[in-house]
Amino acid sequence: MERRLVERAMRGDEEAFxxxxxxxxxSLHSVARRILRDPTLAEDATQEALLNAWRNLPRLRDPDRxxxxxxxxxxxxxxxxxxxxxxxxxxxxxxxxDEPMLPDSASRVAAQDQLDAAFRQLSVEHRTVVVLVHYLGxxxxxxxxxxxxxxxxxxxxxxxxxxxxxxxLEADARDARNPAQRGTA
Amino acid sequence: MxxxxxxxxxxxxxxxxxxxxxxxxxxxxxxxxxxxxxxRQIGPVxxxxxxxxxxxxxxxxxxxxLVVAVVIGAVIIxxxxxxxxxxxxGGPSASTPSPSVAPSEAPSEAAVPxxxxxxxxxxxxxxxxxxxxYAFTHIEGIQVVFTVTAGWEKNPPDDxxxxxxxxxxxxxxxxxxxxxxxxxxxxxxLQAPPVGPTANDxxxxxxxxxxxxxxAPTSVTTTDGVSGLRLHYVPPDDFRDCNGGDxxxxxxxxxxxxxxxxxxxxxxxxxxxxxxxANYTDARDVQLDQMLNSxxxx
Numbered sequence: 008m009e010r011r012l013v014e015r016a017m018r019g020d021e022e023a024f025x026x027x028x029x030x031x032x033x034s035l036h037s038v039a040r041r042i043l044r045d046p047t048l049a050e051d052a053t054q055e056a057l058l059n060a061w062r063n064l065p066r067l068r069d070p071d072r073x074x075x076x077x078x079x080x081x082x083x084x085x086x087x088x089x090x091x092x093x094x095x096x097x098x099x100x101x102x103x104x105d106e107p108m109l110p111d112s113a114s115r116v117a118a119q120d121q122l123d124a125a126f127r128q129l130s131v132e133h134r135t136v137v138v139l140v141h142y143l144g145x146x147x148x149x150x151x152x153x154x155x156x157x158x159x160x161x162x163x164x165x166x167x168x169x170x171x172x173x174x175x176l177e178a179d180a181r182d183a184r185n186p187a188q189r190g191t192a
Numbered sequence: 193m194x195x196x197x198x199x200x201x202x203x204x205x206x207x208x209x210x211x212x213x214x215x216x217x218x219x220x221x222x223x224x225x226x227x228x229x230x231x232r233q234i235g236p237v238x239x240x241x242x243x244x245x246x247x248x249x250x251x252x253x254x255x256x257x258l259v260v261a262v263v264i265g266a267v268i269i270x271x272x273x274x275x276x277x278x279x280x281x282g283g284p285s286a287s288t289p290s291p292s293v294a295p296s297e298a299p300s301e302a303a304v305p306x307x308x309x310x311x312x313x314x315x316x317x318x319x320x321x322x323x324x325x326y327a328f329t330h331i332e333g334i335q336v337v338f339t340v341t342a343g344w345e346k347n348p349p350d351d352x353x354x355x356x357x358x359x360x361x362x363x364x365x366x367x368x369x370x371x372x373x374x375x376x377x378x379x380x381x382l383q384a385p386p387v388g389p390t391a392n393d394x395x396x397x398x399x400x401x402x403x404x405x406x407x408a409p410t411s412v413t414t415t416d417g418v419s420g421l422r423l424h425y426v427p428p429d430d431f432r433d434c435n436g437g438d439x440x441x442x443x444x445x446x447x448x449x450x451x452x453x454x455x456x457x458x459x460x461x462x463x464x465x466x467x468x469x470a471n472y473t474d475a476r477d478v479q480l481d482q483m484l485n486s487x488x489x490x
Contacts, residue, residue, distance in 0.1 A: 021228045028224060032216035040214045041207060050220050057224045058231055059315045065233050066317045076317065083314040083350075087329055122206045131332050141200065142207040155314055155330055155350020156444070160366075163443040173199055 013070040016061075024061055031074055032057065035081045041138045042085045042131060052088045056081035078143070079153045082135055089131040118176055125175030133168040136161055310337045310490075314350045321345055321353070327490065328365045334461050336365040336468070339486035341479050353483070359452075361476035363483055366444045368467045371397050375404065375441045376434035382443075391458040391465060395421045398456065401441065403431060412457050416488035420459035426451060447471055461489050 015023035035056055039049035059080050067076060126134065132154075139150040151161035310325035321340045328336040330351050338353075345356050355361040370386040371394075372378045387397040395409040405428070409421040427439060431449045439447045447454050448471060457468040468487060470480050 019233055021225075024228065025225060028216075028221055032221060033213070036216040036220070037214045041210055049214075050217060053216060054220050054224055058227055059312070061224075061228055062231055062234055063315055063317050066319065068318060079350075080315060083312065083329055086332055087312075089332055118202060119206055122202060126206070137203070138207065141204050151349065157349055157446060159440070159443040159446070169199075169203075172203060176199065176202070 010070045013064075013067070013073045017064050017067060017070065019065075024064070027073070028057060031077050035077055038078065038138055038143065039081055039085050041142055042082070042135050043088060044127065044134075048088045049085075052081060052084040055084040055087065059084065075149075075153065078139070079155065082139075082153055083155070085135065086131060121175055121178075122172060125172045128175075129168055129171060133164050133171070136164045137168045137172075140165060310335070313346065313353075316346050318346050320356060326353075331365065331367055331464065331466060334464055334466060335490040336466065337486075337488045337490050338363070338483050341482060343476075343479065344483075355473065355476045355479070357473065357475055359473045359475065360471070361473040361480050362469075362471045363480060364469050366467050366469070367464055368394060368442045368444055369465075371401065371442050372440055374402055375439045376431065378435065378440045378443075389465060391421050391460045394458050394465060394467070395423060398423055398441070403428065403434075404439070406456075414459070414487050414489060415485075416490075418459050418461060418489055420457050423456045423458075424453055425456075426453045445469060455484065457484065457487075459489070 012023050012026055016027055032053070036049060036053045039052040039056075040046065043049045043052060056077060060077050067073065126137075129137070135154060136147075136150050139145045139153055140147060145153060147161045147165060148158050150165070151158040154161060156164075310327040312329050313326040314329045316326070321344045323340055323342050325337055325339050328338075328351055340353065343356050344353050346352075347354050351366060352362050352364040368387075370382045373380045373383055383397070387393050392409075398404075398406050404425050407424040409423050412420050412422040414420070427434075427447070427449045429451070431439060434449050437449050439449055441447070445467070447469065452474075453472045455470040455472070457470075459466045459468070466489070468484065470484055472480055
């Protein structure tokens with residue numbers, strides 16, 4: 008990210024910030040979509056993160072860290088949106104199995120479907136660490152910083168999330184090998 | 193390719209392909225742009241503090257040391273120019289002004305959180321905190337709101353408030369799912385079966401942590417009426433070399449060794465177990481109590 012652009016925005020230059028939105032907006036929105044798995048909530052989270060970035064930008068200590076910082080803001084915004092949504096739905100987990108699948112999921116391979124279903128079952132916090140590490144390519148340490156948690160927390164969340172996803176895939180593979188057992192108690 | 197590689201490959205392909213590229217809708221861009229002129233930027237800490245505050249590589253004592261040194265220097269030079277016949281830095285002065293070493297950190301109006309609305313602690317970029325209400329927002333479904341007085345700061349991670357002292361007092365909020373078998377040897381693994389889900393379960397389990405003596409749990413109530421349990425412990429002397437200087441009760445919970453007391457408040461909030469941990473220092477006992485007693489859940 009161009010340091011001068013960030014510095015201009017830090018001094019209140021709206022045009023510079025506008026350019027920054029063009030540079031990071033798509034990526035932030037993609038991350039929010041994958042964490043929240045709800046288009047409307049993801050849009051709200053991205054908007055909240057961008058406005059928070061504008062509001063707090065003069066206090067950013069290191070302009071070179073702008074992009075990493077915005078990921079942190081969008082993760083916080085995703086968690087805020089999830090919290091509001093959960094309250095609205097009476098503490099139900101966001102987007103559970105009974106919600107419609109992606110339109111094209113029927114044509115996906117069974118493993119992808121199973122992965123999709125298992126990913127939905129994860130909490131927002133667990134989805135977050137998976138997206139940061141396996142979509143954005145952050146290390147667990149970087150993901151911890153983005154999430155604002157100790158590294159141990161990030162590692163344990165990642166471990167749990169991957170274990171959950173792996174188990175779901177393995178169960179699906181077992182079912183595929185033994186179709187007669189499907190549906191048994 | 194191992195099965196693990198195959199699994200990670202499947203997962204990353206799934207994440208990459210998920211709905212394809214999802215650009216930020218132009219309506220959201222336009223909405224953000226439209227709000228910029230009316231959204232006030234929170235001003236940086238002004239003048240000298242801004243320069244030191246922005247220097248992320250400098251730790252807090254060093255920052256304050258620099259501030260104090262420069263303020264004293266400025267006062268001496270100013271005094272020499274004002275009272276003396278010329279610049280006589282370091283020499284005797286007929287009239288010595290009494291420099292104030294208190295940093296001039298009057299917050300700008302823009303830096304004060306809106307009345308009644310706690311500032312999102314996670315969104316704060318770090319550095320000293322203006323007195324006021326803040327909210328930890330990292331626990332899904334819960335905001336932990338607390339009141340900060342002067343003399344506290346934010347450093348990574350996002351769920352800890354640090355005192356601006358050489359000896360750091362801290363307050364953190366976490367969800368704790370399980371405890372290690374041995375807080376000095378986390379490599380021995382987590383307890384199996386895991387600690388139960390309630391505040392009472394955790395309080396009971398803490399009472400059995402090897403090597404640490406916890407006080408009996410007492411009742412504690414937040415300002416919004418949520419009841420919880422409070423325990424204390426003081427790290428014993430033989431824990432000084434524990435785990436490289438850290439007592440690791442849980443993956444999410446690390447406390448320094450030493451001889452300073454630690455307070456742990458445990459609340460059940462809407463089905464989530466929230467643990468507020470406070471590491472005391474002599475200088476911050478009263479302020480830390482105030483902060484703990486200000487907690488509410490939104």
